Structures are given as C-alpha cells and as structure tokens.
Amino acid sequence: MSKLRALWQASVNSTKKALAWNVEDWIPPTEKYIFSFNSKQEVKKWHLYSDSEYGGMSTASLEITETGNELRGIFSGKLSLDVNENSKWNINRSGFCGMRSKKFDGFINLDLYDSIALRLKGDGRCYISTDKRKIIHGKHLF
Numbered sequence: 625m626s627k628l629r630a631l632w633q634a635s636v637n638s639t640k641k642a643l644a645w646n647v648e649d650w651i652p653p654t655e656k657y658i659f660s661f662n663s664k665q666e667v668k669k670w671h672l673y674s675d676s677e678y679g680g681m682s683t684a685s686l687e688i689t690e691t692g693n694e695l696r697g698i699f700s701g702k703l704s705l706d707v708n709e710n711s712k713w714n715i716n717r718s719g720f721c722g723m724r725s726k727k728f729d730g731f732i733n734l735d736l737y738d739s740i741a742l743r744l745k746g747d748g749r750c751y752i753s754t755d756k757r758k759i760i761h762g763k764h765l766f
Contacts, residue, residue, distance in 0.1 A: 667687070672721070673722055701722075
C-alpha cells in the first residue's frame with residue numbers, strides 16, 4: 625500500500641470514527657505492543673549497524689533467547705576505538721553500534737496513545753534512543 629493511500633485510509637477511518645460517536649472509541653486503550661521480541665522472526669525486522677561500515681572495528685548482534693518460559697531480545701555489541709588502516713573512509717575516531725527497525729509500508733498509528741514506553745534492561749551505562757516520525761496534517765506518524 626502506498627504511503628498516500630495509507631494516509632488517505634487513516635483519514636477516512638478517523639472521520640468515520642468521529643461521526644459514529646461510540647463512547648468506547650474515545651476511551652484510550654491500555655497497551656499496544658509494537659515490537660515484542662517473542663519470536664525468532666522478530667530479528668528480521670531490525671537492521672544492525674556499527675562503525676565497521678565506515679572502517680571501524682565495532683560489532684553488533686541481536687538474538688532471541690529463552691529465559692525460563694519467556695523469549696527475550698538481546699542486543700549486544702562490542703565497541704572498539706580502533707580503525708581499520710585499509711579503510712576507504714578517512715575517519716579519526718570510531719566506537720558505535722546500534723539497531724533500528726527496517727522500513728515498512730504505512731505507519732504505526734498511535735493516535736489513541738499519549739506516550740511510548742520502552743522496557744529495557746541495561747548494564748548501567750547511558751544510551752540514546754530516538755524515534756522517527758512525520759507530521760502530516762497535524763498528526764504524528766511513527
């Protein structure tokens with residue numbers, strides 16, 4: 625589905641909902657899992673990256689592991705400040721790795737929500753998380 629068609633369909637659906645005036649439609653939902661990391665297929669939705677793409681020596685991995693009765697996504701990386709001497713890139717510093725969701729058709733409709741929560745377990749160091757969104761007709765599209 626093209627982006628324009630998806631946006632048009634979302635607009636039509638919102639208009640229908642506004643005209644219906646069902647009380648249930650105005651009660652916010654409790655939760656919506658966007659990514660749950662509860663299957664091996666979930667790994668395919670993510671792109672891993674590191675400075676190795678530019679001549680650095682860092683690595684990144686994402687695995688689904690079973691802990692008790694639960695499946696969990698484990699992102700790990702090895703940061704290296706070293707630079708490959710044979711790199712075609714002229715870089716002086718390195719040392720990053722990360723992951724981002726792959727592009728997909730449409731968007732994630734979060735109109736009914738007022739926040740996004742991440743459930744993470746870390747190693748005590750500081751990390752950066754960003755989201756990418758578009759604002760079209762006053763609506764935030766993630």
